[in-house]
Amino acid sequence: MQFAANLFDSIMNYxxxxxxxxxxxxxxxxxxxxxxxxxxxxxxxxLVFLRSKCLTRDLKRLLGGAVYSGPFKGMKLTDEAMADxxxxxxxxxxxxxxxxxxxRVIAQGYERILNIGCSFGYYSIGLALRMPHVKxxxxxxxxxxxxxxxxxxxxxxxxxxVTVSGEFHGEDFVxxxxxxxxxxxxxxxxxxxxxxxxxxxxxxxxxxxxELHDLAIPTISxxxxxxxxxSHDCEIVRNKHQFFPxxxxxxxxxxxxxxxxxxxxxxxxxxxxxWGVYRVK
Numbered sequence: 001m002q003f004a005a006n007l008f009d010s011i012m013n014y015x016x017x018x019x020x021x022x023x024x025x026x027x028x029x030x031x032x033x034x035x036x037x038x039x040x041x042x043x044x045x046x047l048v049f050l051r052s053k054c055l056t057r058d059l060k061r062l063l064g065g066a067v068y069s070g071p072f073k074g075m076k077l078t079d080e081a082m083a084d085x086x087x088x089x090x091x092x093x094x095x096x097x098x099x100x101x102x103x104r105v106i107a108q109g110y111e112r113i114l115n116i117g118c119s120f121g122y123y124s125i126g127l128a129l130r131m132p133h134v135k136x137x138x139x140x141x142x143x144x145x146x147x148x149x150x151x152x153x154x155x156x157x158x159x160x161x162v163t164v165s166g167e168f169h170g171e172d173f174v175x176x177x178x179x180x181x182x183x184x185x186x187x188x189x190x191x192x193x194x195x196x197x198x199x200x201x202x203x204x205x206x207x208x209x210x211e212l213h214d215l216a217i218p219t220i221s222x223x224x225x226x227x228x229x230x231s232h233d234c235e236i237v238r239n240k241h242q243f244f245p246x247x248x249x250x251x252x253x254x255x256x257x258x259x260x261x262x263x264x265x266x267x268x269x270x271x272x273x274x275w276g277v278y279r280v281k
Contacts, residue, residue: 022050048263049085055264056087067092068249071102072126076155080148081120085268089122093244093265097237101209101277106130110207111179112137116168116194117186121149127184128158135161139168170194173202182207189213195224197231204231208278212236215271225276232278239273 014022029043060082067075070092077090088094105127111134115124118138128136136158140146146164153162170193173183183206185191191210197203208228212221225234243261250256 018054022047025050048266049268051260052085052087052263052266052268055260056082056085056090059087059090059264063090067126069093070096071099071106071130072122075126075129076152078120078148078151078155081122081152085266087264088267091244091264093242094122094267095275096242096265097240098209098275101235101237101275102127105182105209108182108207109180110134110182112176112181114168114176114181114183114185114206115139116183117188118149118164119145119186121152121162121164123184124149124162124164125152125156125158128153128162129156136163138162138164139166140164141167168194170196170200173200173206177202177205181205182209184208185210189216189220191224192217192220195227197227203228205280207280208232208276210276210278212274212276215269215273221272221274221276225278228276228278232280235277237275237277239269 025046026043029039029046032039032042034042065077065079065082067073067077067089068091073092077086082090110131113124113127113131113134113136115121115127115136115138118124118140119142121138124136124138128134138146138149140149146166149162149164150159153159153164176183183203185195185208187194191212194200195203195208195210210224212224214221221236225236228234241262242265243258244265246256246261246264247254
């Protein structure tokens with residue numbers, strides 16, 4: 001624990017070389033020929049992102065290669081999964097607003113999970129670990145993301161139950177109506193085209209959790225939810241800011257800068273991305 005305490009002292013301070021880099025970046029932004037309001041926002045985002053990367057690096061050394069808390073506590077993370085700003089995944093605070101819905105999913109006993117837009121596999125692998133009998137079909141259009149997801153599956157010993165493929169097509173929903181299925185969707189506003197029960201009637205028999213990208217199309221959550229109202233019980237889960245309770249790790253006697261506690265859970269959202277949770281009636 002003494003090692004952890006010493007390491008955390010280094011995390012919460014700004015070593016001279018780190019401070020120098022931050023100040024150089026701040027000066028570069030301030031010298032740009034842009035509007036003051038845009039310049040200020042860019043300065044804020046630049047410095048917070050740099051700090052986030054530093055916290056990610058040091059938390060990786062502190063916590064090791066496994067998720068610390070949350071529904072996927074203990075899931076092993078590959079080095080690629082812990083790159084850049086991945087401290088929310090390491091801490092287990094990632095999308096904590098969804099945690100109650102995730103626990104309900106785990107309790108429901110689904111036979112099949114469709115993770116459409118799987119990225120590196122946080123949900124694909126996490127759900128496979130928590131649901132030992134479920135089969136997960138993960139999809140992503142990115143070659144790099146698919147490789148990361150396969151590596152995560154191998155590291156966690158679930159490759160036999162996680163299949164990773166490329167683009168998912170709406171016509172394929174019908175393949176999954178013979179079993180209890182959940183579609184977990186995060187496809188950067190393309191849910192507007194994919195999640196249409198009129199175009200793809202099989203969706204009326206499938207539960208859905210989807211990240212709704214209102215930041216791209218402000219009416220997308222309203223439009224998609226209205227499509228599911230005739231066949232599903234519909235819930236909208238809103239984004240919330242949070243502070244990670246580091247006193248759980250280090251005790252209440254150690255002061256943790258609340259700003260760093262916020263940055264450690266920052267998910268780099270620049271607009272509303274609520275979730276739609278749609279359960280077949």
